[in-house]
Amino acid sequence: MTxxxxxxxxxxxLFPSISTYYTDPLVTDHASMQYLWDTDGKKYLDxxxxxxxxxxxxxxxxxTEKIKAQVDKLQHASTVFxxxxxxxxxxxLAQITPGEISxxxxxxxxxxxxxxxxxxxxxxxxxxxxxxxxHGYSGRSMLAQxxxxxxxxxxxxxxxxxxxxxxxxxxCYRCPLGKTYPSCEVACARDVEAVIQTTTSGxxxxxxxxxxxxxxxxxxxxxxxxxxxxxxxxxxxGLFISDEVQTAWGRTGKRWFGIEHWEVTPDIxxxxxxxxxxxxxxxxxxxxxIAASFKGLQISTFGGNPVTSVAAxxxxxxxxxxxxxxxxxxxxxxxxxxxxxxxxxxxxxGEVRGMGLMQAMEFVKDPVSKxxxxxxxxxxxxxxxxxxxxxxxGGLYGNVIRTSPPLNISKSDVDEAIRxxxxxxxxLSPAVAGAAxxx
Ligand code: PMP
Numbered sequence: 379m380t381x382x383x384x385x386x387x388x389x390x391x392l393f394p395s396i397s398t399y400y401t402d403p404l405v406t407d408h409a410s411m412q413y414l415w416d417t418d419g420k421k422y423l424d425x426x427x428x429x430x431x432x433x434x435x436x437x438x439x440x441x442t443e444k445i446k447a448q449v450d451k452l453q454h455a456s457t458v459f460x461x462x463x464x465x466x467x468x469x470x471l472a473q474i475t476p477g478e479i480s481x482x483x484x485x486x487x488x489x490x491x492x493x494x495x496x497x498x499x500x501x502x503x504x505x506x507x508x509x510x511x512x513h514g515y516s517g518r519s520m521l522a523q524x525x526x527x528x529x530x531x532x533x534x535x536x537x538x539x540x541x542x543x544x545x546x547x548x549x550c551y552r553c554p555l556g557k558t559y560p561s562c563e564v565a566c567a568r569d570v571e572a573v574i575q576t577t578t579s580g581x582x583x584x585x586x587x588x589x590x591x592x593x594x595x596x597x598x599x600x601x602x603x604x605x606x607x608x609x610x611x612x613x614x615x616g617l618f619i620s621d622e623v624q625t626a627w628g629r630t631g632k633r634w635f636g637i638e639h640w641e642v643t644p645d646i647x648x649x650x651x652x653x654x655x656x657x658x659x660x661x662x663x664x665x666x667x668i669a670a671s672f673k674g675l676q677i678s679t680f681g682g683n684p685v686t687s688v689a690a691x692x693x694x695x696x697x698x699x700x701x702x703x704x705x706x707x708x709x710x711x712x713x714x715x716x717x718x719x720x721x722x723x724x725x726x727x728g729e730v731r732g733m734g735l736m737q738a739m740e741f742v743k744d745p746v747s748k749x750x751x752x753x754x755x756x757x758x759x760x761x762x763x764x765x766x767x768x769x770x771x772g773g774l775y776g777n778v779i780r781t782s783p784p785l786n787i788s789k790s791d792v793d794e795a796i797r798x799x800x801x802x803x804x805x806l807s808p809a810v811a812g813a814a815x816x817x
Contacts, residue, residue, distance in 0.1 A: 380417070399759065400760060401760065411438065412783060414436060423768070423798075424436070426783075430592060430624045431654070433627050434655050434693055436784075448463065454680075455682075456678075457681050461684045463682075463688045466691050467691045479644075479646075480665065481666055483672070483676070485662070488649070488660055491650055492517050493521050495586065497672070498646065499616070499617040501672055502617060503582075507578040508582065508585070509545055509585045510586055512528075513527045520539060521539065525586060543577045543578055545570045549566075551731070582614050584616045585616050585617075587620070588623070588636075589604070589630070589635070590636055590732060594772065595740060598732060598733060619647075620642075622649040623648060623650045624651060626652060628697050628706050628734070629735060629785065630732075631707030645664060648662050649661050649663070654690050659689075702786055713792045717796070724803045726742065726803065735782060738779060751777050755776060761801070
């Protein structure tokens with residue numbers, strides 16, 4: 379099919395609400411490691427990895443080889459038949475997860491992983507209410523949308539389902555309390571308690587949050603935030619759920635899970651995306667006594683699928699063998715320096731934030747007023763694309779550039795990305811930078 383055929387059929391046969399990037403959508407053809415090619419044969423350095431998902435490079439041959447062998451051997455079993463792939467993966471997960479976490483519920487996506495976690499917390503605690511954070515994103519089911527702290531992602535469910543409340547998020551660049559860190563003494567963390575006391579029955583099933591808010595625009599909390607929140611969650615009888623759909627598998631540098639940077643041991647971890655490096659997978663991970671409370675018959679047709687399980691285990695092994703968590707730290711630090719230098723040069727870059735190889739830039743019309751610059755963000759993406767670089771977007775105001783390259787990129791890839799970003803920023807006309815934008 380030609381590019382035109384694909385776009386025509388996409389329009390004709392897919393739901394129009396499926397959003398695509400760029401005014402001239404990029405139709406993918408093939409990809410290898412950090413590069414992706416479109417149907418016109420144009421090559422891109424991929425610094426978004428299919429929404430924070432390509433952790434060890436597109437079609438990494440060491441993962442693909444294992445997938446191919448498994449497809450030939452056994453492609454599908456369902457959870458009613460145990461298979462070697464899922465137990466090998468679950469055993470590996472038990473070895474790398476923090477604390478006493480050692481049991482896995484396998485599914486197909488981050489949404490399902492979060493659904494499972496909330497159901498589990500309700501069964502374990504006997505409580506119902508769940509606290510999420512403003513600007514959070516947890517998936518697209520009705521439960522997950524109820525957790526979303528962004529109107530953009532709640533169009534089909536304008537009001538959260540009963541039992542979901544939202545606390546202020548630790549967004550220092552735009553402090554919801556108008557304070558400044560550290561003199562604020564992390565006052566936002568106390569809002570979790572205020573929300574529990576004023577908008578719940580006073581006993582919660584869980585608190586669910588991302589160690590760094592992904593779709594929210596890589597909002598990175600101050601180091602004390604989660605420690606304070608953890609204690610509050612425990613005081614009100616809840617489980618602490620770390621949504622690591624974006625932050626796990628070494629993405630944030632040095633550690634397997636983002637939450638480990640915040641020195642909190644969660645009760646439940648959910649993840650997806652980077653674990654499969656492109657194969658659909660979700661996992662809910664917890665301690666045995668919590669897992670034991672998950673009553674009723676539980677089944678998942680594709681959860682624990684032998685092919686996806688083998689792929690995920692291969693991804694973890696590769697991250698370990700090639701010390702990619704260290705690489706994410708070293709190359710991530712180098713990348714961060716490059717982004718900070720862009721901030722020095724261009725007033726439009728209001729803040730650079732993130733950890734490891736999860737780095738973002740928030741674009742503003744003016745560094746003092748901090749008025750969001752969504753139109754310039756779109757234009758920046760177009761300019762990067764023209765020059766062969768793919769980056770993502772996020773943030774409540776659609777003004778945050780999100781980047782999450784494969785964990786095995788090198789400093790020369792970073793040099794190339796920064797060079798292109800520099801040119802793209804230079805190319806943005808003041809007219810565009812000042813214009814109103816849309817998502
Ligand atoms: N949680 C977080 C933090 C996410 O970023 C996402 C997806 N962007 C999800 C949950 C939902 O994952 P999925 O799209 O695989 O259902």
